[in-house]
Amino acid sequence: MPSLKQINTKISSVKGTRRIMSAMKLIAAVKLQRSQSMLKEFRPYSDAYKEIVMGVAGKCDPKVHPLLRKPAEVKKRHFVFFTSDRGLCGSFNTGLIRNFENHLTEASFDKDQVSLSFVGRRGKDHCSSAGFSIGDYFSGANEKNYIEIANKLTSSAIEQFQKGEIDEVVLVYNYFKSALTQEITFEKLLPIEVKDEETSGTDYIYEPKRESIIGDIVPKYVQIRIERAIQESLTSEHASRMTAMENATTNADDVIKKLTLLFNKTRQAMITTELMDIVNGTEAQKQGGND
Helix, strand or coil, rough: CCEEEEEEHHHHHHHHHHHHHHHHHHHHHHHHHHHHHHHHHHHHHHHHHHHHHHHCCCCCHHHHHHCCCCCCCCEEEEEEEECCCCCCCCCCHHHHHHHHHHHHHHCCHHHHHHEEEEECCHHHHHHCCCCCEEEECCCCCCCCCHHHHHHHHHHHHHHHHCCCCCCEEECCCCCCCCCEEEEEEEEECCCCCHHHHHHHCCCCCCCCHHHHHHHHHHHHHHHHHHHHHHHHHHHHHHHHHHHHHHHHHHHHHHHHHHHHHHHHHHHHHHHHHHHHHHHHHHHHHHHHHCC
16 A cells, blocks of 8 residues: 555646646637637638639639649559647547548549648658658747738749649648537549539629639639638638547646545545554553553
8 A cells, every 4th residue: 555645646737737738728728719700700711712722623624724634544542741849739630640641542543643842840740750751841830920820821832733743732630629629621622623512503704704703713712722721721720629628627636636635535544554553552551560
């Protein structure tokens, strides 16, 4: 049985850890509120822009713009992988990495046919050790610099796609549904493919001409989708960290209760033992005096 000092030391240690986890939970909650507000404002804009681009692209010849080019065979795939820089956010990173690996296995993609760009250190560290070809890498993404990161990713992806170095670009990120639920998403970004339900029934009036408009809105569409993915990932990360820290705080409370109970039981046992020693000593003295 551990001594009272050992138990008391453990209680103090767990209480210190609990204070840290509680503080991290509050910080994540504040960041989540700010990030979620930005995401809710950005979603209608990005959805409306996507609807316009799909409506215009659906009525255009794919030869009008290189980003509409559909390769005869997809040989080289480029994934833009969004993870976090730090841990302590539950299954946010592990679930994403596991699903990505399962996706590659199910599709039978060879590593030499896959290249990767990263926003977040965790994904980059894992895939580097796994032997993948590593492209652009950005860390420290937040609500202040995400547009700059999106610009660089957009320029790189468009340049490689137009040169024929890659045939397909896919965004891999956590889609924010609620504070408790994030959905792992594989979004095909390039080439731009228009589904029948996304094609507008009416055409547009183009000024000065269709080719000029397409040349402006299609690259902007790529950037907006990357900005949206970064915001979704950041919001999901804050939500996952807040939930993980809340669970850790609850678990710490349970451990403190169990250790406190053990401390009281141990102290009671020590008191009982001491009383028994006193009683036995008293009885021995009485018997010795009678003799």
